[in-house]
Amino acid sequence: MNTSQQPGLLSHAPRLRISIWFLLIATGCLFLADISITSINPMLEMQRFFSAWLQPDLNIIGTAAGALVITIAFALIGVALAAICGLFIATQFQRRWLRTLCAALRSVHELFWALIFLQCFGLHPLTGLLAIALPYSGVFAKVYAEILEETSASPERVIAGNNSRLTNLCYSRIAQAWPHLASYTRYRFECGIRSSAILGFIGLPTLGYYLEASFSQGYYSEVASLLLLFFALIASIRFWCHKRLLPLWLLTSPWLIISDHFNPAGQTSIQWQNIERFFTSDIIPAPLRNADTWWEAETLAVFLQWFENIFSQQILPGIWNTLILTQIALVVTGIIALLLFPLASKLFVNTIGRSGGKLLLIVARSTPEYLLAYILLQLWGPSMLPAIAALALHNGALIAHLLAKRSEHLPLRKDAATGLARYGYEVLPRIYNPFMAILFYRWEVIMRETAILGILGIHTLGFFADSAIQEIRFDVAMLLIISAAMLNILADHVAGMLRKKLKLQQMSSC
Structure with a gap:
């Protein structure tokens, strides 16, 4: 033995x-x-916090419902853009400069990207969308490329001929790997919802905005309600994000994030002079x-x-x-x-x-x-x-x-x-x-x-x-x-x- x-x-x-x-x-x-x-x-604060979960303040849910929808919209559009870009890059992932670019994109956290774009666009929808789409594109490209690499190359050799490499990939490797690609995309969408929620901590009108406001004022009952709402959103994702409802979400999400509810003051226009100053002056070393x-x-x-x-x-x-x-x-x-x-x-x-x-x-x-x-x-x-x-x-x-x-x-x-x-x-x-x-x-x-x-x-x-x-x-x-x-x-x-x-x-x- x-x-x-x-x-x-x-x-x-x-x-x-x-x-x-x-x-x-x-x-x-x-x-x-x-x-x-x-x-x-600390024990008193923890007791107050956990006691609030027994008596959550449900009144905040009506106020935060709009933020919850915007959280979903940001995540859906950002992840969709990233998945499309990532899949295209994955088909060319043998290029070293592309691998380096993707490594750089995914190595910067979404909040760092948001802080950068905040200086360029202010509280504009582009700030949130790009903060999610850019790092996620790098992640998708890497993982999609690994999934495609693990598929069998036999179908690609069979249909190879005068077709382009991209066409061969679509009908061979991508077709084989589609269930795995779809599964991973669903997982990243769940991650995207979490990323979208915390963008509220820098001022975007997602769920994190209300969480920070309630927590900073010590309203733990409101915090408990918001967190329960967030957990319910994640747990029920397979129901409200069913493939039959996905086209509806994709069509309505752009309207949701650019509606008047996004910024009550209506100041969502891009200030191009800010972008020019940021790249030509602000980020240049002071000396x-x-x-x-x-x-x-x-x-x-x-x-x-x-x-x-x-x-x-x-x-x-x-x-x-x-x-x-x-x-x-x-x-x-x-x-x-x-x-x-x-x-x-x-x-x-x-x-x-x-x-x-x-x-x-x-x-x-x-x-x-x-x-x-x-x-x-x-x-x-x-x-x-x-x-x-x-x-x-x-x-x-x-x-x-x-x-x-x-x-x-x-x-x-x-x-x-x-x-x-x-x-x-x-x-x-x-x-x-x-x-x-x-x-x-x-x-x-x-x-x-x-x-x-x-x-x-x-x-x-x-x-x-x-x-x-x-x-x-x-x-x-x-x-x-x-x-x-x-x-x-x-x-x-x-x-x-x-x-x-x-x-x-x-x-x-x-």
């Missing part, structure tokens, strides 16, 4: 070593992180903005001093805190996923227990990390702890949901062990490969979210970028956003190398 088990143990050894290294790094980061609870009476020639020694010296100050005082501290927070959140995410997935798997709990477990995972993964961090920040005070909890709960629940679905397809012997023995000896070794694959995939996502959580006051790169925008120093803000994007690209590259080295099979549904 020992001999037969040895190959399996050896095959898992590299993954276990990598897991232990990540665990040790995260433990070390805990000693460097600020995870204190700084609110005066170079009014210089006649950039290559003069005196101008370059001033520019290098300007860059050195930003690098040492903002970029380095921002990267340091972003990395610390990311590594802790990544490991805690993995631990939560491994602990929670049995609650939603038929291999471990009965139907009633599984329903409760699935409801828990739906609520956790449906709540955007930014919104969850905002709530915990109000309850616990400013530190890294709310961000770690928010990132780990959301991503851990998402991974747990995928692992639970995968575990239910595992064949078990009739005499298989039960309880902890089944978990430790039968199921966990067989799902650890896809678990690590999706965890490394979420690494880039967690780092991108970590950077943007700086807007809430945590000293990551987003904190310094948001501060620069508030101070109307857009040149500094762009430098910080580019730094965050490069850090995300690096994390994605390292994660890809680890997936390749460990021969991890990525789960297409993530």
Whole structure:
């Protein structure tokens, strides 16, 4: 028996070593992180918040109904545009410059894009649409290309002839992969709703606008009602977004977001002079903005001093805190996923227990990390702890949901062990490969979210970028956003190398 088990143990050894290294790094980061609870009476605030869920204020729902519809409209149009662009780019994804462009687009968080476009368009519908469409296009292009690559090439060889490459793809690979493409698009639409909701935190009239207003005033009963409404929206998506209703939504959504309800003052026209000033002056580094020639020694010296100050005082501290927070959140995410997935798997709990477990995972993964961090920040005070909890709960629940679905397809012997023995000896070794694959995939996502959580006051790169925008120093803000994007690209590259080295099979549904 020992001999037969040895190959399996050896095959898992590299993954276990990598897991232990990540665990040790995260433990070390805990000693460097600020995870204190700084609110005066956190237990009282948490009691008030959770008590409000027993008596939600339903009056706010009528007021927020319009915002809910606009949230859907932004998500639908933004995701639709991104899916179309992403599919087209995916057919040309063999071009290196396109892959680089997509990596740059998806490495910048939707809120960063929104803050950039806010300076160009103001509170115009284009701000929200482009903030969703651009990064999602990069995501769609990458995932669509991977899905198409995994399909059989035989039909393409059969119909190859005088037809163009695009025509061959449409009738061969795309036709084969269509169910997977559609499934992933539905998943990204759910993500788009979450992204659309949090755009309200920067002033767009989506659901997040009312959530922030209610929370900042301490109206927890209104917050509970709005969150329940949001959870109901996500849970019922397959009903109100049925394929028969989709054309109606697509036709009405543009009208909804440009109607008078979008901006009561009616100030939705684009100020082109703002766009011209933003690109020709605002984002040009201050030392170079009014210089006649950039290559003069005196101008370059001033520019290098300007860059050195930003690098040492903002970029380095921002990267340091972003990395610390990311590594802790990544490991805690993995631990939560491994602990929670049995609650939603038929291999471990009965139907009633599984329903409760699935409801828990739906609520956790449906709540955007930014919104969850905002709530915990109000309850616990400013530190890294709310961000770690928010990132780990959301991503851990998402991974747990995928692992639970995968575990239910595992064949078990009739005499298989039960309880902890089944978990430790039968199921966990067989799902650890896809678990690590999706965890490394979420690494880039967690780092991108970590950077943007700086807007809430945590000293990551987003904190310094948001501060620069508030101070109307857009040149500094762009430098910080580019730094965050490069850090995300690096994390994605390292994660890809680890997936390749460990021969991890990525789960297409993530």
